[in-house]
Amino acid sequence: MREYNPREIEKKWQETWLDQNTFEPKEDFSLPKKYILSMFPYPSGNIHMGHVRNYCIGDALARYYRKNGFNVLHPIGWDAFGMPAENAAIKHKLHPKDWTYSNVENMKKELMSLGLSFSQERELATCDEDYTRFEQEIFTKMWESGLVYKKSAKLNWCPHDKTVLANEQVIDGKCWRCDTQVVQKEMDQYYIKITQYAQELLDDLDTLEGKWPSQVLNMQRNWIGKSTGLEFELKLSSAVDKIETLRVFTTRPDTIYGVTYCAISAEHPLTLKLLPTLSQKDQAQIKMIQNMSARERSVAEKCGVPLGVSVIHPLTQEKLPVWVANFVLSDYGCGAVMSVPAHDSRDFEFASLYNLPIKKVIDCTEIPYALEGNLIESGEFSNMPNTQAKEKIIEYFEKNKLGERVTNYKIRDWGISRQRYWGTPIPLVHCPSCGIVPESRLPVTLPYDVVIDGEGNPLEKHPTWKNCTCPKCGSEACRETDTMDTFMESSWYFLRYATPKLLRDLQALDEKSIKYWLNVDEYIGGVEHAILHLLYARFFTKMLKTLGYVHISEPFEHLLTQGMVLKNGAKMSKSKGNVVDPNSIITKYGADSARLFILFAAPPTKELEWNDDALEGAYRFIKRLWERSKNVVPSQELPKINPSTLSKESKLARKKVYEALKKSDEIFSKKITGYPFNTLISSCMEALNALSDQDHELVWSEGYFILLNLLEPIIPHLCYELSNSLFSLKNFTSIPLDEEALRDDSLSIVVSVNGKKRSDIQIPLNLEKEKILHLAKESVSKWLEGEIIKEVYVPNKLVNFVVK
Numbered sequence: 001m002r003e004y005n006p007r008e009i010e011k012k013w014q015e016t017w018l019d020q021n022t023f024e025p026k027e028d029f030s031l032p033k034k035y036i037l038s039m040f041p042y043p044s045g046n047i048h049m050g051h052v053r054n055y056c057i058g059d060a061l062a063r064y065y066r067k068n069g070f071n072v073l074h075p076i077g078w079d080a081f082g083m084p085a086e087n088a089a090i091k092h093k094l095h096p097k098d099w100t101y102s103n104v105e106n107m108k109k110e111l112m113s114l115g116l117s118f119s120q121e122r123e124l125a126t127c128d129e130d131y132t133r134f135e136q137e138i139f140t141k142m143w144e145s146g147l148v149y150k151k152s153a154k155l156n157w158c159p160h161d162k163t164v165l166a167n168e169q170v171i172d173g174k175c176w177r178c179d180t181q182v183v184q185k186e187m188d189q190y191y192i193k194i195t196q197y198a199q200e201l202l203d204d205l206d207t208l209e210g211k212w213p214s215q216v217l218n219m220q221r222n223w224i225g226k227s228t229g230l231e232f233e234l235k236l237s238s239a240v241d242k243i244e245t246l247r248v249f250t251t252r253p254d255t256i257y258g259v260t261y262c263a264i265s266a267e268h269p270l271t272l273k274l275l276p277t278l279s280q281k282d283q284a285q286i287k288m289i290q291n292m293s294a295r296e297r298s299v300a301e302k303c304g305v306p307l308g309v310s311v312i313h314p315l316t317q318e319k320l321p322v323w324v325a326n327f328v329l330s331d332y333g334c335g336a337v338m339s340v341p342a343h344d345s346r347d348f349e350f351a352s353l354y355n356l357p358i359k360k361v362i363d364c365t366e367i368p369y370a371l372e373g374n375l376i377e378s379g380e381f382s383n384m385p386n387t388q389a390k391e392k393i394i395e396y397f398e399k400n401k402l403g404e405r406v407t408n409y410k411i412r413d414w415g416i417s418r419q420r421y422w423g424t425p426i427p428l429v430h431c432p433s434c435g436i437v438p439e440s441r442l443p444v445t446l447p448y449d450v451v452i453d454g455e456g457n458p459l460e461k462h463p464t465w466k467n468c469t470c471p472k473c474g475s476e477a478c479r480e481t482d483t484m485d486t487f488m489e490s491s492w493y494f495l496r497y498a499t500p501k502l503l504r505d506l507q508a509l510d511e512k513s514i515k516y517w518l519n520v521d522e523y524i525g526g527v528e529h530a531i532l533h534l535l536y537a538r539f540f541t542k543m544l545k546t547l548g549y550v551h552i553s554e555p556f557e558h559l560l561t562q563g564m565v566l567k568n569g570a571k572m573s574k575s576k577g578n579v580v581d582p583n584s585i586i587t588k589y590g591a592d593s594a595r596l597f598i599l600f601a602a603p604p605t606k607e608l609e610w611n612d613d614a615l616e617g618a619y620r621f622i623k624r625l626w627e628r629s630k631n632v633v634p635s636q637e638l639p640k641i642n643p644s645t646l647s648k649e650s651k652l653a654r655k656k657v658y659e660a661l662k663k664s665d666e667i668f669s670k671k672i673t674g675y676p677f678n679t680l681i682s683s684c685m686e687a688l689n690a691l692s693d694q695d696h697e698l699v700w701s702e703g704y705f706i707l708l709n710l711l712e713p714i715i716p717h718l719c720y721e722l723s724n725s726l727f728s729l730k731n732f733t734s735i736p737l738d739e740e741a742l743r744d745d746s747l748s749i750v751v752s753v754n755g756k757k758r759s760d761i762q763i764p765l766n767l768e769k770e771k772i773l774h775l776a777k778e779s780v781s782k783w784l785e786g787e788i789i790k791e792v793y794v795p796n797k798l799v800n801f802v803v804k
Helices: 006-019 049-067 083-092 096-112 129-144 194-208 214-224 253-258 269-277 280-290 294-299 345-353 386-399 511-517 532-546 582-589 591-600 612-631 648-668 677-692 697-711 716-726 769-779
Strands: 033-038 071-073 075-078 119-125 148-158 163-165 183-192 226-240 243-250 261-264 304-312 319-325 336-339 403-409 428-431 435-438 467-469 476-479 522-525 559-561 565-567 746-753 756-764 788-794 798-803
Touching: 006 591, 006 716, 033 049, 033 511, 049 071, 049 522, 049 565, 049 582, 049 591, 049 648, 075 096, 083 096, 096 119, 129 148, 129 435, 163 183, 194 214, 194 226, 194 532, 214 532, 214 559, 226 253, 226 269, 226 319, 226 386, 243 253, 243 261, 243 269, 243 336, 253 386, 261 304, 261 345, 269 280, 269 304, 280 304, 336 345, 386 403, 582 591, 582 612, 591 612, 591 677, 591 716, 612 677, 612 697, 612 716, 648 677, 648 697, 677 697, 697 716, 746 769, 756 769, 769 788, 769 798
Parallel strands: 033 071, 033 522, 075 119, 261 319, 522 559, 746 798
Antiparallel strands: 148 163, 148 183, 226 243, 226 304, 226 403, 261 336, 304 319, 428 435, 428 476, 467 476, 746 756, 788 798
16 A cells, blocks of 8 residues: 555646546537536736635536536636736736736646646636637627717726726725725716616526525625605705706605705715805815715715705795705715705714704604604694605605606616726727727737836827727727726626637637526625626626627526635735645645645635644545555445445444435535535545444445545545546446435434433334333433333333332
């Protein structure tokens, strides 16, 4: 028996799998399929333990389904565009393209050292020219169908990266990439009409119930933010220039009699008109608000400025002061709201700060109060339940042509323009005669000879690249120098994987392949992508259905959000000095040990605390499994065993083995949710211990055969090596569950006296009641000194003696 040498074994099998194209999906669409996908990585240079966990989870699923007869698509690719490449170019004096592809090669080598069963032929990088070509084709069709438009607006601007950010990319007022404070900047921007799909995106979340984590579904529902309410006009008591009314939106028309002031956004036309008339202090306050992102305003302390004008309440004719307030957003509703401080905590906080009136219109004891109750001080609607009054007041406004029922969404159209080099060029041409025209010659590729110094957009400064001819009239024109938000690339890559390499030069997506492979059966990634990537990917799929590319509305059938890998209670990061290098783990213990630890330490959806001792324990278990192979009688199939000839220890060992098999079936069939591989591994460990406590050769061989089968998705190198030498590789197929092996020959009965447990006894199955009572009395004899006045027997569970 040679020593366990993970480096030798793992190198051998990784080369064998690659040479034999073991993990390539078949083009036989009659086979049952599984599409297993982990979110693709950004090629930053090296893998980390988060990568190891993500891809080992996906790999365990892919290997299980593959060995159980499914045609499996399990691809890998690279989310390769983005600002970090430009930052690295400045820091390391490397071209972003060279830096990116070098990192791809390095990270691919590191990932493959884990023995991950990725398809090599389906690999892609989003910076590949063939990917760019078809992304630009899709963009062009979106432009031509009116799904893309251009407008000027105040945008989130990162002064460090010198690029626009989507609202979703601003975290606590800072750039999601470099953590720089974001400012607001007026710029032209291309937008995609994601709002056109808001209701569909919301409705289809219901189809994902029970398949996606409820946390993710709720986050998306809140981000889409549907609200139905009343929209109406408030007349200014005196017109300001040509502005005579303020249009407001409210989801609480039942509280309309409690309005004591009107709040408008810092960008509202009335604000801008009156701004020069205000004091320098008030002007500075408003400009400060204007420079806050939407997310900053949602969490900032309330502040505002009085504009010195009033509006007239449409029902009471009262004069209400108008304030600029930082909690009002210009692009939600009308940029103006009626404020009811008695029944809204936000309005109450603002009114309390500035001593504004507070008027109660729902019968309650405390304010602010926003729940159900009867209306008071509300004209003809007084004494009516407020839930009923909502509808009645909307009906009143519509009947008297004072306002109308309106549905609003918080979600905003997706701004995709980025002022940087390393991204997909927006394929539009600016022609003095024809206006904005789609480029007809695709792909529009990036020039290699650029100067990246961190100052502005390198494409804008390139001497020749932006000069072109108009595709429509042939006159001199100028290319668009903005590139696309990288979330464009990650919004359809999972569809591109389904198209075989031989067809990728011909079309973006092969219709037959898409119909076969999609939806993705299992999608694995971090919960931090709940709003950004996952929402955009859902939208893109629906949009591509509109354009005729795909037949599905939802891309991901099931979603697993894996927990973070922690060390010393904190997420691993270089700044915290708690990073564990996966390569050093693989070098010292082997890939199988790394895989076993990462899947055993915690269920996939939970946070995982790094533990060096547990990693050592994983290595010891694998080494023990290797060494115990000497007890096995080689065979090409499961041995035939007569249970009646077995000892108690051998029967227990078989029971433990088949319990592990049953556990595996339950986990992968989702009878147990969340893929708790840790419980399967624990069952396999128990089975190996039980096998070691008996000496029946056939029981050893059968048990070992099954354990290698169960562990192959988790520690594949060792299992392939041992199966190849002991059983042939036919091992990795579905194994029937032997129900007989799971049955016990005896059962445990609780024995109590006067209701208090005194002992447990093991009894043979089907033993007569009288004999059971006799054995029970013997086990508790010292507590039976008095007269037994009653004997209670619950079959197969307990015996209770009532003693006087």
